[in-house]
Amino acid sequence: MKNALVIARRELGSYFASPLFYVIATVFLGIQSFMSYNILSFFSYQSFQEAQIQQMGLTLNVNEMVIEPSLINMGVILLLMSPLITMRSFSEEMRQKTFPLLLASPVHLWEIVAGKFIACLGVLSVLVLASSYFVGFILAVGSPEIGPILTGYLGVLLMTGCYVAIGVFASSLTDNQLVAAVITFGFVFLMWIIGWAAQSAGETAGEILDYLSLVNHLQNFTQGMIDTSDLTYYLSFIAFFLFLTYRVLESRRWR
Amino acid sequence: MIEVENLTKSYGPRPAVDRLSFQVNSGEVVGFLGPNGAGKSTTMNILCCILPATSGTVKVHGFDVFENPLEVRKRIGYLPENPPLYPDMVVGDFLKFAARLRQVPSSKIKSSVDNVVEKCMLGDVKGRLIGRLSKGYQQRVGLAQAMVHDPAILVLDEPTIGLDPIQIIEIRKLIRDLGREHTILLSSHILPEVTQICQRVVIIHEGRIAAMDTLEGLTASLKKTQRLDLALRQGGDDVRSGLAELDCVISAAETSSGKFTLECHPGSHPQDEVARLVLDRGWGLDELRPVSLSLEDIFLQLTTEEKEVTA
Structure with a gap:
């Protein structure tokens, strides 16, 4: 595990030294702030309305109406950004021919995979954390419940972990970063919308498709619920793709 | 190690x-x-x-x-x-x-x-x-x-x-x-x-x-000898000793009937003398071939490559 952290540390250093990270961070925070601002201003508009017309009977809940949709939105933006972070993890090693350095060191292959995963997740976590200034702002002027916020962030991070696992896997397949990014985006996007097919599929198949969808499992988290089935889904998703990555890298050596 | x-x-x-x-x-x-x-x-x-x-x-x-x-x-x-x-x-x-x-x-x-x-x-x-x-x-x-x-x-x-x-x-x-x-x-x-x-x-x-x-x-080992493969229609000990008596030949060995391997002094063009002897005695020349050691080939290849590099 120590070796994985050594590799992750180098990766993080290289991410934070690259302009790509700062471009991605700027775009991510810009879009995230824009979306959250719109949600918030709509909420304050509604609050005014309710203050004037008492009989509308709306229950205004800042958790449900501002933070929850913001987190779901963040999941969408991360879906667009994470392939750009993960695409280089193995592809660049192969293109720069630096992979032998890791392979010739006394390090297990799974430690290399874990190191790459931790590094990419770390970078995206920094982005997610940076965007949470928005929650701090709401905390300062309002009184949202803390619990659902924390579980919501946990959910977003777990989902990001799934993005990263797919991204690292795609990156192990090719030395072309663009190809890796496109594969990642396509696959993650498919896993997002796979639930759409549930309505027209049969009862059992529909249930399976619904369960497979990445975003369906996020809702419970954002509502303040940690369901073991969601947790299991995310963790096994991550483990499965990291295992595939390991296998791909191992088979590469035999070719 | x-x-x-x-x-x-x-x-x-x-x-x-x-x-x-x-x-x-x-x-x-x-x-x-x-x-x-x-x-x-x-x-x-x-x-x-x-x-x-x-x-x-x-x-x-x-x-x-x-x-x-x-x-x-x-x-x-x-x-x-x-x-x-x-x-x-x-x-x-x-x-x-x-x-x-x-x-x-x-x-x-x-x-x-x-x-x-x-x-x-x-x-x-x-x-x-x-x-x-x-x-x-x-x-x-x-x-x-x-x-x-x-x-x-x-x-x-x-x-x-x-x-x-x-x-x-x-x-x-x-x-x-x-x-x-x-x-x-x-x-x-x-x-x-x-x-x-x-x-x-x-x-x-x-x-x-x-x-x-x-x-x-x-x-x-490279510079010491030059090797010839020789195939004649006639074999035997007196053919072998006849070949070995040549000035340019260091040693001669019969590998199978009529097939000889000669170790010669390098740079003396031993092929000429061996061929002349074989024809004079009427032993029937089938094949006479200098064995280019593959090692030598490689050395040659390597040295020419170095020349290209330094030129």
Whole structure:
């Protein structure tokens, strides 16, 4: 595990030294702030309305109406950004021919995979954390419940972990970063919308498709619920793709 | 130190390395010589546990590369043909990373990095980005990362390729110095380079060992004799002794009836005299052919390549 952290540390250093990270961070925070601002201003508009017309009977809940949709939105933006972070993890090693350095060191292959995963997740976590200034702002002027916020962030991070696992896997397949990014985006996007097919599929198949969808499992988290089935889904998703990555890298050596 | 036995590696049906066997003893500097595509890099990759072998065994310090790759990797420092350097890293940080990766205890990281920086003369560039360094400095950084954990064995794949003449001289000197403390296996397709650095040479051609000896032994065996294969329609002892009596022939042996192998003095054009004798005596000349030792061919190839390089 120590070796994985050594590799992750180098990766993080290289991410934070690259302009790509700062471009991605700027775009991510810009879009995230824009979306959250719109949600918030709509909420304050509604609050005014309710203050004037008492009989509308709306229950205004800042958790449900501002933070929850913001987190779901963040999941969408991360879906667009994470392939750009993960695409280089193995592809660049192969293109720069630096992979032998890791392979010739006394390090297990799974430690290399874990190191790459931790590094990419770390970078995206920094982005997610940076965007949470928005929650701090709401905390300062309002009184949202803390619990659902924390579980919501946990959910977003777990989902990001799934993005990263797919991204690292795609990156192990090719030395072309663009190809890796496109594969990642396509696959993650498919896993997002796979639930759409549930309505027209049969009862059992529909249930399976619904369960497979990445975003369906996020809702419970954002509502303040940690369901073991969601947790299991995310963790096994991550483990499965990291295992595939390991296998791909191992088979590469035999070719 | 390194024991390679019947090592075979195939890419598809074609073997890149074919039943290779050799040993490297402790403290030796061994050159791995062969033209491009001879299987040098493949063998080195197998030694460093990067590629698995198709068959055969490789043991380093008694550890099998397939059974115990982690133990082997701890004891080997590897400089691949393309030095594995991250261009966006600073030299000092990169070497620290390499040391951590090789499990140098954290209390010793600083001293071992300082040590290789001094040995490889990298003091001036320690704080610079690797991507901005000249090829010669990059090669030295590559060498430094290979030895940062002070391995007993250094495996260097074409360490001087792509360098300018002055850099080549510097790197060769550095490797010679390192040879006093480490066992070194280095590959090259340049003969004079190997003669300058190594004590022993393994010549490899099309995946097989063409020759393996000390340099003195190799040159001696090459220059001593010239060999002729001779096929006659008549055989027997008196034919053999008749051939052996020729001035230019050192020894003659009959391998099967009518087939002779003659060892001759080099440079005397022995074919003429042998042919004249055979025709005079009416032994019936079927075939007369100088045996070009494949080793010689390789040497020739290697030396001409060096000429192209220096020209």
